[in-house]
Amino acid sequence: MITEGTSTKVSGLPGTVEIAGAPPYLFEWSESAHWLPLAITGLALIAWIVSLRFKRAWAALFGFTLALMALWTLQSARSGLWLPESASLIADEVDGLFHLVMALTSIFYLLTQGVLIWTLLQPAPPGGRAARVHGNHLLELVWFTVPTGLLVYIALVQLPTWAKMKGQVPGAYLAAGYQPASDPADLLLTVTGRQWEWRMRYHSPDQPMPVNPLFWAATPAAEDIHAVNELHAWQGAKVRMMLRTTDVIHSFFLPQFRFKQDMLPGKTIPALLHTDRSNIEADGTERVWEIACAELCGGNHYRMRGKVVIHRDKKEFMDWLNRQKASQSERKESAAALPTPKPEARENQ
């Protein structure tokens, strides 16, 4: 068995993962993960034994399960095992919607479970026979109308957020498709998924923004700046990403931005990212924001890890971009001596 707090290392193997030091287990179950299921099984056993004598013990089993779930939900929300840190105002809106649905569904859940548990405890009907009731029109009307009203509310309240996420013109969410190319952006890049990495190609800020980003996405220019598995931008930037793949479906997942978009072979999908917060602390250290792949793309699907860096201002970003550019031209010069420049050919497919 693996022990908590020690680093796990299988050296020299493919897919080796090294966790340096003690992983920050927020959930205080590092050891209890092993005995707690057994303890819960024991409680279920006790409930069964008691039920042999007292039938109402079944209510306790249902109640216990309900309490367990409520505790889990509260405990994980409290301990930070919840929605990841939010990186943009849109992500805040998504979280708001999430909590709205959470509140409404919790009420319904507690209501239905409460009634169910009550029916297990209720006294026997008078004379031992239940009334032969086949239904009630008014009740049916009530529990048809109330959920319908709430659900229609949920349906309507989410529309503006969906429109914003997809970069649509506000107010036109039923009519507009993907965000219009005329919508201005501060930074343009393509993200190309392939087995198993993300290739970023940034449009050089020295050049004028292309009129048609779709066309630019299909035709790499010499001035473009390349990076692998690293998405850089600056706080407050409107980033237009052109998402592509050269092999299978990948899904570009940025948990902190509540952003996820499949990359579809044969298609370039435009997406807009608002970066309202930076993950660089005042002292220059970086909080890790990761990129993950959310669509099965083969054996190493789990290894398509990248990182997001939102610099504190445009200058910091430009510094990074220029460093990247310099190392790129160095590599190009040394690669010019070689007969076949491979990476560019791949990008062109």
Add this chain to the structure above:
Amino acid sequence: MSHPNALHAGHHPGFVRTYIFSTDHKMIGLQYLFSSLFFLLVGGGLALLVRLQVGYPNESLGLLTRLIPGLARHIPESWGGRMSPEFYTMLFTMHASVMIFLVIIPWLTGAFGNFLIPLMIGARDMAFPVLNMLSYWFMWPAFGLLMASFFVDGGASGVGWTAYPTLSSAALPDGTLASPAARHAGLGQTFWLCALLFAGSSSLMGSINYITTVLHLRAPGMSLLRMPLTVWSLFITAILQAVALPPLTVALIMQLSDKVFGTVFFLPPGGAQFGAWSTGAGGGQPLLWQHLFWFYSHPAVYIMILPAMGMVSDILPVFARKPLFGYRPMVYSMASIAGLGFIVWGHHMFQSGMDPRLGTGFMLATILIAVPSAVKTFNWLATLWGSDIRFSAAMLNAMGFVSMFVIGGLSGIFMAVTPVDVHIHDTYFIVGHIHYVLFLSSLFALYGATHFWYPKMFGRMMSENVGRLHFALTFVLANCTFYPMHILGIGGHPRRYYDPTLYEFLQPMQSLNRFMTISAILLGFAQLLFLANFFLSLFLGKRADANPWGANTLEWQAPSPPPHGNFALPPVVVRGPYEYGGDGPQDHQPQTASA
């Protein structure tokens, strides 16, 4: 078989015609039941291996490789005794495929559909008995191909049960059917496609049979609105299957053709590039597969839940000794779930690159489908309200269904909110949701139904105490296994990850992952209680009379087990199926006049 039966005196089919190539709907139902139980073990074993890997990604499998024959082949030395990531993709793909296509659907529609429909509507057999036999035997190529695929070059399919191209469809033009995209997308995937074609054809034959039987063979007096909800649900399910299966069949043939004959239905115009090797130009569209696949597979979710709803609606009144609350709203809500079920498939594809406007339309339909589900839940609760509950194993499982279906339904609303779905799509939240629907709902209904109709099937009772113990353990442990998945999903834990500890934001979730793994192993062992109860009761169970539960529906008027031809005299139906309780001389009034 030598049951006293006036209509079939002297009719003694041989062993083969009775137990193997039988055309009797009851025997075919039992055949489906037994094969489903076998594959429940296979699918469960695969699930435990998946959980082991996610809970302990850096552990060597050690002892397991020695215990499970053939496993060692997939645990190369270079991985330090761990399973390879490709092997892991195969495990969850085959777990889902086995559970959906060989366990839940055949158990619900094959086993209970066959066994119950003729008995509950007072028919002597299905409308097309030979077609019925054929539908079961069409499952065998599916069984064989899926199991054989584990042993072919490259192993069984590892591209997810959704089999999205181009991962699944890409093929090398060298005739080996190997895939450039993934090790487990070669011959195994071809076998998988063929297996699904057979399973689909089997379901299609069954559904045509059910529709015809329900429409034409009902006993005198059995009007449509006197049918038990089990029959209604199976009837609606059969219509769903008949409409939804053809597009799936087409999609399967297209992908098969892409793999074997090099067509390009799902290959985009620019082709695809795998390492140094490039496919030729395509002309197709991977999104087409997703549309065709989900046009079947979303209704398939209802195929896997509607019969469960129907059977629970029949079990609750019997043990509550109270009529089902709101018979007509129950029928209408099932019909509207089925109808709406055809226009919501796009909610699996909000992130697929489909036009966002389509997303809005699918969102609205998806939100609406929660209404009939809510109506059903409230009617079940109202059935229990003011009743005198008898805590049989069947009843407990049915109540477990009601309790857990609420979670499965409510967690669905999160996904219907498109902006929230962007975050939780393809995370463990989805895995949690689907298991609340398929494991904690459908499987609880199946356990309940098996306890309930066991005396009718075999003439013996299952042990009630063991059944209740199995329920208590399963109910608690299944929640321990699947509820935390929602929490992982909220944190953004992607599904289908071989080693989540690679990611910093997933590391805090690892102890919860372990908790789920331990719970899953205990849950797996608890299922052995059910299997032991099932098989031992065949020989040791208490003998059952015709109507051990005091139920009203027609099958309980036939002997246990019913003879060939079911009823000595054709039953005549005079009332609805749920006349329980009240002040009459008996607390229940069977549907037939004579009793």
